[in-house]
Amino acid sequence: MEMNTQNNIESIYPLSPMQQGMLFHTLYAPDSGMYCTQWRCTINGKLNVSAFEQAWARVVDHHPVLRTLFIWEDSKKPLQVVRERVNLPWANLDWRERPTTCHQTSLSLVEPEESLETFLQADLEKGFELNQAPLMRCTLIQMADEIYEFIWTQHHLLIDGWSLPIILQEVFAFYDALNCGDDLHLKTPRSYRDYITWLQQQDLSKAERFWQQALEGFTAPTPFVVDKSFDSNSNQKQTYNQQQIKLSAEITAALQSFVKQHHLTLNILVQGAWALLLSRYSGEGDVVFGATVSGRPPVLLGVESMVGLFINTLPVRVQISEETELLSWLQQLQIQQVDREQYSYSPLVEIHRMSDLSWGMPLFESIVVFENYPTGASLWQQNSNLEIANIKTITRTNYPLAVVAVPDSQLSVQISYDSCRFDAATITRMLGHFQTILAGIAINPRQRLSELPLLTEPERHQLLVEWNDRQTVEYPHKLIPQLFEAQVEKNPDAVAVVFEDQQLTYRELNCRANKIAHHLQTLGVGTEVLVGIFLERSLLVAAVILGILKAGGAFVALDPTYPQERLAYMLNESQASVLLTQKQFVDRLPPSGAKVVYLDSISEANAQENEENLVSKTTSDRLAYVIFTSGSTGKPKGILMTHEGVISRVDRTQKVHNFTSNDRILQLGNISFDMFVWELFIPLLTGARIVIGHPQKTSDFDYLICLINREQVTIARFVPPMLQMLLEQKEFTTCKSIRRVITGGDKLTVNLMAAFMNNFSADLYNQYGPTERPSSITWRCQKSNKTSIPIGRPLPNTEVYILDKMGNLAPIGVVGELYIGGSGLALGYLNDPILTAQKFIQNPFNDQPSSRIYKTGDLVRYLPDGNLEFVGRIDNQVKIRGFRIELEEIEAVLSQHPELLEVVVILREDQPGNPRLVAYFVPQKGQVPTLDTLRNYLKEKLPDYMVPSAFVNLETIPLTPNGKVDRHTLPVPDASSLSQSISFVPPDNATQEILAAIWSEVLKLERVSIYDNFFELGGHSLLATQVFSRLRQAFSIELPLRSLFELPTIAELAKRIDSIHSIMKQLQANPLEMSNNREEVEL
Known part of the structure; x- marks a missing residue:
């Protein structure tokens, strides 16, 4: 001015x-x-x-x-x-x-x-x-x-x-x-x-006590979840758009009647509906949003006719317990609003300071504005002969999302949103959800909050019908051996399995399997009798598994590399009556009650054994195998899969991939791992060829590449980390025979997908499925601008449901727990009816009493195109290198070490693409266990993939305010070598000295270290404007205000200022370069 x-x-x-x-x-x-x-x-x-x-x-x-x-x-x-x-x-x-x-x-x-x-x-x-x-x-x-x-x-x-x-x-x-x-x-x-004078007379000390109590324990803004990722420090221009809906006159009248009858306000209903929407979206029962209040103090005479900016935006904190009665909850919200309005003069920046949020976090990212002032054109059309129509008001705020409700004969709701953060379709759905909640409120004041609907009918139909395959296909008369025998009859001389320099045709494999089956029946193996397999991958394994199934039994896969204690538990839990193995593994066998049969001994003795197919008396709903996976009790749990489950898996996989007798499928999975089941039965039941990788050479990439080329492998399954390592081998690009690669068991990254697609013309599929219902979802990878790779859409004959904590369907874009149904679900868990009842539940979306769904514990969300995106685990179960691991199992085992007092195990990914298990422990008083001691202790009890790669000794385990382990604050391994605090570092040049003086003046501090963070020292947005006013005078340069947010220390800001001065001197010395270099000068 x-x-x-x-x-x-x-x-x-x-x-x-x-x-x-x-x-x-x-x-x-x-x-x-x-x-x-x-x-x-x-x-x-x-x-x-x-x-x-x-x-x-x-x-x-x-x-x-x-x-x-x-x-x-x-x-x-x-x-x-x-x-x-x-x-x-x-x-x-x-x-x-x-x-x-x-x-x-x-x-x-x-x-x-x-x-x-x-x-x-x-x-x-x-x-x-x-x-x-x-x-x-x-x-x-x-x-x-x-x-x-x-x-x-x-x-x-x-x-x-x-x-x-x-x-x-x-x-x-x-x-x-x-x-x-x-x-x-x-x-x-x-x-x-x-x-302004009245404001200056208000007592902020009372307000401070109120806001501290109101916001106590609230440490992070309520996430939207449905917004797009956006870098606020990027140069992307923020643009704002609006969408609006009008509730019908009938719904509006019902809401007005509701508030009149129960002595509420329409504003409270709007705020309550928004709180519920935020809670359903975020999955949190404690949400905060902003609400605009009129701010016109009644004590100020004539305030209602004054013109100026009186409004204020205050945080509204709402606790949502889904079992709470609606009416009592709304009445409580109204009481809280009355309490808040006593302190409506409180500056928001001061309220933020009174809260537990750190300097960089906003209190809220959405605001609700209820325009309860007269807006009709009749107010200003007094004697004029003019007609005023199409009245519209637009205001851009700094909040990503603003909800404006305007009461009238039809309640109007407008959402103004940052289009860099939200898609138009997302806002359209959001308005639909908001309208559904409001309409639901008027129906029954005594209903529980959990009973209020969220989804619109079109979206519900889309989730349940359009994006779901609910046509359950049953396989009542088919068994795995019968389907295999059909392939034998179709192509008896086709090669079924190859291992090193050995191979078996379908006829030869069938004959061997029949011999084993007949022998097993003489040992009492029949329907659902469990038979242990203690073998490595070899030509023999396929014949053994088929023989067990032909005899009517079910196999239990046991990995010879597992610790004896774990093997002994699995054998005891399964009560396997027969254990098939080879003499080379005799020293690794734990004691058990099973009859041990050495396959290398019976092969010669039973040369004349019957080679004819057996007539099975079992049915497709009977057990085919038991696979043990990590369990939360510290012991592995056995998953029971039927013949129908395997056949359903093959059928739905075949409908997507259409494998033929010309395909050669690489088998690398450990026999006790679910991937092995896929690599065994998919080829054998579709007429393809199995190419077995040597169990001792699967980490030898030269060997694998040679094997793929020699055997002309066409189909391969790799967990993403192995695919990443193979792509780092130049020779891998010579594997031109591969037409399809399927990944699963771990997260496929965008970079890994791009690397594969840049080097191969083969198809790449990202596949998902728990062992309890494997191969359920898949996505064919394609070049796109996605920031994460979806796991895809359900395979045929698969039902998927994303549910919130209350069992309601989650909207598109909202994270919930994945439930999977359809034919082929596991029967449950071996000897654990309680866990089975918890994880396999009645399908609430299917009228058939026998319809069940499996509670995966995986957090996912629907993308707008109908694909599913994996978000994480609802508990402490993780996957690493394709292995599903219960962190609690590792904790339970490690806690048994006599020298340890407390133990926490987490999965860290401090370097992108390099996840690792880290164990944190507090030793017993006077004990100092070595890391080698702990590592060896676990190796005796757990598989190698479950042994943490790092062990961190702590004095205490950090806890959250409610007493739970605060996993987010556990230190990075080897962090003890770093300084735990930053000491005072004085300025060392003129620019830093000027900045330090400015900061000391504005922040009212005696001294400031050049590495101190402006905001952590008490700085805020209003003080930032004072800093930049002084910077302009001191350095004669124009810096954008956001620079202080991007460079919050003196050291960083001084470096930027010195860089600008240096460039300005160069331009002054050589003016001809100014126009050419103008764009390179970044302020």
Whole structure:
């Protein structure tokens, strides 16, 4: 502001806290149109343009606040300055004769509304110079005879929504008087300065106690979950859009009746509905959002007719217990609102300081505005012969999402949103959910919160029907041996399995299996008799498994590399009556009650054994195998899978991949791992060939590449880490025979997918499925701009449901737990009916009593295109290198070590793509166990993949306020070698000294280290503006306000300033380079 025109200054006074916040956000994003308000309408009738313009000028003269500007650069605190006289910027545009143009792609004309929207967008983005009054402008566009579009744009720093009708009433009052030749004199309004004075008299100490108690324990803003990832420090321009719905007159009337009957307000219903929506979206029972309050203190006489910015935005914290009765919950919200409004004068920046949130976190990212002031056009259409229509108001805030509710005969709800954070389709769904909750509230005041619906009917149909395969296919008369024998009959001389320099045809494999089956039956093996297999991958394994199934039994896979204690538990738990092995493994066998049969001994003795197919008496619903996986009790759990489960898996996989007898499928899975089952039965039941990788050479990539090329492998399954390592081998690109690679068991990254697709023309599939219902979901990878790889869509004959904690369907984009159904579910867990009942439950979305779904414990969400995205585990179960691991099992085993007091195990990924298990322990008093001791202790009891790669000795395990282990604060391994605190480091150059002096002055500190964080020292957005005012004077450079947020230490900021000075000196020395290098100078 030019201060030399002193005679044009009427008043100078401080800003309200709300004004300070708006000023900061406007300066932070000066080109965004932030906090610009655009009010527009259509005027029909014979408008006296001159009188209309004069009427607006009279209103500006009448209200000092409309003649206000703001200064902040040469002042310790920002100030508002009222001019005595201003000229209102006014533009009259005539679009009546504006030519229309045709779209190149159609014959339709460009509508005037399209041009108007372009104008409105540009007008809003134009913003204002805050140090020049008035901060408002008017545009009158004549669209046709007696049809005008009027646009009034002003900065929100001046007035709030309550002030709008007051100003508009006065405009039309002056307009009517001018048309009649009258000289209208309105009563002098009370000055906005009186409100500022009242604010300064309020006692913040009482407010501080209230807000500290209200926000105690709230440490992170409520996440949206459905928003897109967005880097706030990026140069991506933020754009804002709006969507609006109107509730039907019937629903609106029902809500008004509801609040009247129960002595509530419609505002409380709107806030309650938004709290429920945030809770359902985030999965949290404790949410916070902002609510705008009128801020007009009743003690201030005449405040209801004052013009200015009185509103304030306060945090609303809501606790949601889904079992709570709706009415009592709403009544409690209303009580809390009354309590809050006693402290509605509290500055938001101070409330944030009183909370437990760290400096960089917002208290909330959404606000709810309930416009409970009169807005109807009838208020200002007094005696004029004009018709006012199409009234619209747009205000851009600094919040990513703002909900504006306007009561009328049809309740209107508008959402203004940052389109960098939200897709239009997401907001459309959000409005639908909001409307569904509001409509549900009016139905029954005594219902529980969990009973309130969220999904619209179209979305519910989409989730249950369109994106789900609910046509369950049964396989009542098929068994695994029968399907295999059908392939034998079809192609008896085709090679079935290859291992090193050995191979078996389908006929030969069938004969061997039959011999084993007949022998097993002589040992008492029949329907569902469990037979242990203690073997490595070899040519023999396929014949052994088929032989067990042909005899009617079920196999239990036991890995010879497992510790004896684990093997002994698995044998004892399964009560296997027979154990098939080879003499080379005799030293690794744990003692058990099973009859041990050495296959290398019986092969010669039983040379004349019957080779004919057996007639099985078992059925498809009977047990085929038991696979043990990690269990949360510290002991592995056995999963029971039937013949039908295997056949269903083969069938749904085949419908996607269509394997043929020409395919050669690589087998690398450990025999006790679910991947092995896929690699065994998929080829044998479809006529393909199994190519077995040597069990001792699977980590030898030269061997694998040679094997793939020699055997012309066409199909391979790799866990992502192995695929990553193979891609690092140049020779892997020579494997041209591969037509399809299937990944699973671990997270497939975007970079890994891109690396594969850049080197191979083969298809890449990302597959998902727990051992309890494997091969359930898949996605064919394709080049895209996705930031994460989806796990895909359900395979045929698969039902999937994403449910929240209360068992309700989660909306698209919202994280929930994945439940899987369809034919082929495991029977349950061996000898554990309680766990089986917990994990395999009745399907609430299927009328058939026998329909079950499996509770996976995996957190996923639907993407808008119907694909599923994996988010994480609901418990401590993780996957690493394809192995599913219960962290609690490792903790349970390690806790048994006599020298340890407490143990916590987590999965860390401090380097992207390199997950690892880390164990944290507190030793017993006086004990100092070595890391080798702990590692060897676990190796005796757990498989190698379950042994942590790092062990960290702690004095205490960190806990959250509610006493749970705070896993997020566990240190990075070897962090003890780093300094735990930053000591004082003084400035070491002139720039740093100036910055340190500025920070000390603004923050009122005696000294500041060059590595101290401005915000952690108590700095906030308003103090940041003071820092930059001083920087401008000290260094004569213009830095954007966001620089302090990006560079919050003196060391970082000084480096940027010195860099800019250096570049400026170079440009001054060589002006010819200025134009060429201009874009390289980043402030």
